[in-house]
Amino acid sequence: MTDIPLPSELQHAGSRITILTGAGLSAESGLHTFRDRGGIWEKYDLTEVATPEAFARNPAFVLDFYNQRRRANEDVKPNAAHEALAQLEREHDGVVWVVTQNIDPLHEIAGTKNLVHMHGEITKALCAECGHREDWGMADITPQSSCPACGTIGRMRPDVVWFGEMPYRMEEIFDLLAQSDLFISIGTSGTVYPAAGFVEIAREAGAWTLELNLEPSEGVSQFHHAVQGRATQTVPALVE
Numbered sequence: 112m113t114d115i116p117l118p119s120e121l122q123h124a125g126s127r128i129t130i131l132t133g134a135g136l137s138a139e140s141g142l143h144t145f146r147d148r149g150g151i152w153e154k155y156d157l158t159e160v161a162t163p164e165a166f167a168r169n170p171a172f173v174l175d176f177y178n179q180r181r182r183a184n185e186d187v188k189p190n191a192a193h194e195a196l197a198q199l200e201r202e203h204d205g206v207v208w209v210v211t212q213n214i215d216p217l218h219e220i221a222g223t224k225n226l227v228h229m230h231g232e233i234t235k236a237l238c239a240e241c242g243h244r245e246d247w248g249m250a251d252i253t254p255q256s257s258c259p260a261c262g263t264i265g266r267m268r269p270d271v272v273w274f275g276e277m278p279y280r281m282e283e284i285f286d287l288l289a290q291s292d293l294f295i296s297i298g299t300s301g302t303v304y305p306a307a308g309f310v311e312i313a314r315e316a317g318a319w320t321l322e323l324n325l326e327p328s329e330g331v332s333q334f335h336h337a338v339q340g341r342a343t344q345t346v347p348a349l350v351e
């Protein structure tokens with residue numbers, strides 16, 4: 112399966128693999144990361160665009176921020192790292208799940224089926240009035256947008272998890288981590304919780320833990336093994 116020193120027992124049938132991905136996985140598809148040079152948090156203050164308080168204070172500014180991010184998703188394609196993870200799911204005769212912090216649709220476009228968007232999706236909208244969720248595609252959400260369910264105008268927001276909000280499908284994620292034989296973290300800085308705490312949970316559950324990242328993350332010391340490099344290099348090497 113790879114020249115990365117995976118313990119032999121993980122390469123046989125039936126091993127359960129859980130993969131956490133972050134913005135670094137989509138960087139080579141042309142999407143900005145958050146904390147790297149030229150990253151999103153260099154241009155925007157996260158407390159002004161990625162918190163429920165910011166949306167209450169200035170919905171037009173927040174919606175414009177996400178409309179720009181949504182437009183940036185229009186002409187990007189999955190890269191070799193997305194493709195390799197979809198291939199691993201197809202070929203590995205055990206269970207492979209991807210838990211992504213990314214709100215872009217590149218994993219599913221690459222063919223990954225076992226996928227949890229723990230921080231939501233840029234192509235979905237959520238009514239802050241009635242909680243209705245709607246596939247919104249690549250269209251803008253504006254202060255004039257109305258909820259298809261309750262009809263309220265001006266309460267539609269991107270269906271993403273903001274700081275201070277509970278990430279999605281946490282029970283499922285904790286179950287996956289508790290049953291993992293192999294936990295792999297790819298393209299994430301390990302600075303945002305609860306995702307940054309997954310390696311510890313997986314390790315305590317007996318999983319072997321591997322980090323693939325351009326540079327060592329905040330939590331690199333918690334991994335059994337870490338490889339630095341571009342995801343389009345390191346992930347295909349893991350799968351071949």
Ligand SMILES: CC(C)NC(=O)[C@H](Cc1c[nH]c2ccccc12)NC(=O)[C@H](CCCC/N=C(/NCCC(=O)O)S[C@H]1O[C@H](COP(=O)(O)OP(=O)(O)OC[C@H]2O[C@@H](n3cnc4c(N)ncnc43)[C@H](O)[C@@H]2O)[C@@H](O)[C@H]1O)NC(=O)OCc1ccccc1
Binds near residue numbers: 139144146147300305
């Ligand atoms: C800033 C941080 C300290 N704050 C938090 O963690 C907060 C508060 C908090 C909670 N618990 C704590 C404990 C301690 C301290 C603080 C907290 N967390 C929350 O508010 C979370 C909600 C956080 C979610 C916020 N929403 C995002 N995104 C969606 C929206 C949007 O996209 O706009 S966070 C956003 O940033 C996070 C980090 O980004 P990364 O993906 O890692 O990207 P980054 O740019 O940082 O790094 C990129 C990496 O890739 C590498 N790289 C670059 N290019 C490549 C390349 N080519 N190849 C490989 N690697 C590459 C780079 O080297 C780099 O390391 C991601 O999660 C991402 O989704 N909610 C919550 O905790 O609810 C209650 C709760 C309690 C218990 C159990 C459950 C819940």
